[in-house]
Structure formats: structure tokens, C-alpha cells
Amino acid sequence: MTIFYFTSTGNSLAVAKRIGGNLISIPQIISDLKPEYKDDAIGVVFPVYGFFIPKMARRFLAETKLSANYTFAIGTYGNMPGACMRNVQKYALDHGNRIDYAESLLMVDNYLPNFEIADQIAKLPKKNPEENLKRIIADIEAQKKLEATASLLWRLFTSAIAAAEKAWAKDTQAQSYILNKDCVSCGICAKICPAGNISVTDKVQFGSNCEWCLGCVHLCPKNAIHLKNEKSAERWRNPEVSLKEIIAANNRI
Numbered sequence: 001m002t003i004f005y006f007t008s009t010g011n012s013l014a015v016a017k018r019i020g021g022n023l024i025s026i027p028q029i030i031s032d033l034k035p036e037y038k039d040d041a042i043g044v045v046f047p048v049y050g051f052f053i054p055k056m057a058r059r060f061l062a063e064t065k066l067s068a069n070y071t072f073a074i075g076t077y078g079n080m081p082g083a084c085m086r087n088v089q090k091y092a093l094d095h096g097n098r099i100d101y102a103e104s105l106l107m108v109d110n111y112l113p114n115f116e117i118a119d120q121i122a123k124l125p126k127k128n129p130e131e132n133l134k135r136i137i138a139d140i141e142a143q144k145k146l147e148a149t150a151s152l153l154w155r156l157f158t159s160a161i162a163a164a165e166k167a168w169a170k171d172t173q174a175q176s177y178i179l180n181k182d183c184v185s186c187g188i189c190a191k192i193c194p195a196g197n198i199s200v201t202d203k204v205q206f207g208s209n210c211e212w213c214l215g216c217v218h219l220c221p222k223n224a225i226h227l228k229n230e231k232s233a234e235r236w237r238n239p240e241v242s243l244k245e246i247i248a249a250n251n252r253i
């Protein structure tokens with residue numbers, strides 16, 4: 001089994017690790033995609049962004065062929081997946097990729113403009129991530145098929161969010177980040193950026209190709225990177241994933 005994954009703060013990588021198999025980070029292959037990837041089973045694991053999937057995971061699903069007897073997609077999310085998984089199945093199919101099983105998993109929400117991490121951690125036990133992940137793993141082992149559904153209301157709401165994506169994308173530029181005096185130019189932010197959008201010489205510079213994954217904000221060892229509109233200064237990294245693993249997954253420099 002091969003799993004292609006995208007992660008910023010480790011939730012999706014923790015899930016991919018638990019499912020197992022040969023794990024391949026999408027940022028590591030995105031600039032040199034093979035026309036086809038083959039295995040008996042192939043999965044894709046990613047975080048839900050704005051009720052859909054990260055731009056890079058979208059590109060991956062659109063620009064390569066996944067050839068397997070069984071395929072699955074798991075979206076990790078923090079509060080509301082909207083019609084994400086239904087739309088992923090449809091999007092993949094529109095680009096020639098069949099997804100047999102599409103499911104989402106409720107975890108900590110790392111979207112700092114809307115949520116406080118301390119509050120998210122306190123709410124985690126009620127989200128039952130462990131029990132839900134065990135069910136998903138059992139489903140995958142049994143090669144269960146699952147067509148994701150979403151109510152009409154969710155589908156309409158998700159389309160409205162997608163239509164607003166261009167406006168939303170303007171928040172993802174360099175001016176959204178505030179660098180405080182604690183920055184020591186260690187370069188970790190550049191290494192954990194899946195888009196290779198950060199350079200560090202004597203100071204940190206953000207380019208214009210941001211995925212808006214917020215990894216640099218969450219994982220800065222000095223907590224020196226902030227958002228103008230963040231709810232609080234606490235940060236998140238999934239405890240089952242090390243900083244070293246996220247660097248190995250995302251480093252593009």
C-alpha cells in the first residue's frame with residue numbers, strides 16, 4: 001500500500017503513519033510527478049482547507065494517475081468538513097482518478113484565525129479521534145467502499161466558499177504574517193514550508209506562493225511568527241509527529 005500525504009501540523013501524517021504502508025509526502029514529489037503511480041492499494045491523506053483540499057493535493061489528484069485495485073482518501077479536519085469528501089471524490093473522478101472510500105476524521109483545528117489551540121486540545125477527547133481512526137483503519141483493511149454524501153445545504157455552502165476562494169487567497173500573502181523580535185533566523189520556517197515560499201538570510205522573507213497551511217506559524221521554535229488575526233498565541237503540533245518528520249515531509253529548499 002502507498003499513501004500520499006500532505007501535512008502542516010502533523011495530524012494528517014499521524015493518520016497516514018497509523019494506516020501504514022509506503023508513505024510519500026506530496027510536497028516532495030509535486031514538482032516532478034510521475035504520470036502514474038501503481039500499487040495494490042493507494043491512499044491520499046490531507047487536511048480539509050475551506051471545505052476542500054490544499055491546492056497542492058488538488059494538483060496531485062489532477063496531474064497523475066493512481067492505478068490500484070483499491071483507493072481511498074482521508075481528510076483530517078477540525079470542526080466542519082462541509083462537502084469536502086464528496087467533492088474530492090468528484091474532483092478526482094473528473095480527473096480520471098477513482099476514489100473507492102472517502103472519509104473524514106475530526107481532530108484538532110489548527111486554523112488560528114478562528115480557533116484557540118488550548119480550547120481545541122481541551123475539546124479533543126469529545127471528538128473521539130482514536131475510536132474513529134480505528135474504524136477507518138478497519139474499513140481500509142477490509143477494502144470497504146464508501147461514497148461520501150453531503151446535504152444540499154452543505155453542498156451549496158461549500159460552493160459559496162469555493163467561489164470566495166480568490167478573495168480568501170489574498171490573506172495568504174506575506175503581509176498576513178508578523179515576525180516578532182524573538183526570531184533568531186534559525187531557518188526552521190523555511191524548512192517546514194511545503195511550498196518553498198520562505199527564505200531566510202539575515203531575515204525571514206515570505207514569497208507569494210503560500211499554501212496558507214500555517215505550518216510556519218505553528219512550528220516556529222521561538223513562536224516568533226504570528227497572524228494579524230490569530231485567536232491566541234498557542235500553537236499545535238500533533239504529538240505523534242516530530243518536527244524532524246515534518247521537515248522531512250515539507251522541506252523544499
Ligand SMILES: Cc1cc2nc3c(=O)[nH]c(=O)nc-3n(C[C@H](O)[C@H](O)[C@H](O)COP(=O)(O)O)c2cc1C
Nearest residue numbers: 008009010011012047048050051077078079080110
Ligand atoms: C487554511 C486552513 C483552512 C482550514 N479549513 C478547515 C475547514 O474548512 N474545516 C475544518 O473542519 N477544518 C479546517 N481547517 C483545520 C484543519 O483541516 C485541521 O486542523 C487538520 O487536521 C490539520 O491537518 P495537518 O495537521 O495535517 O496539517 C483548516 C486549516 C487551515 C490551516
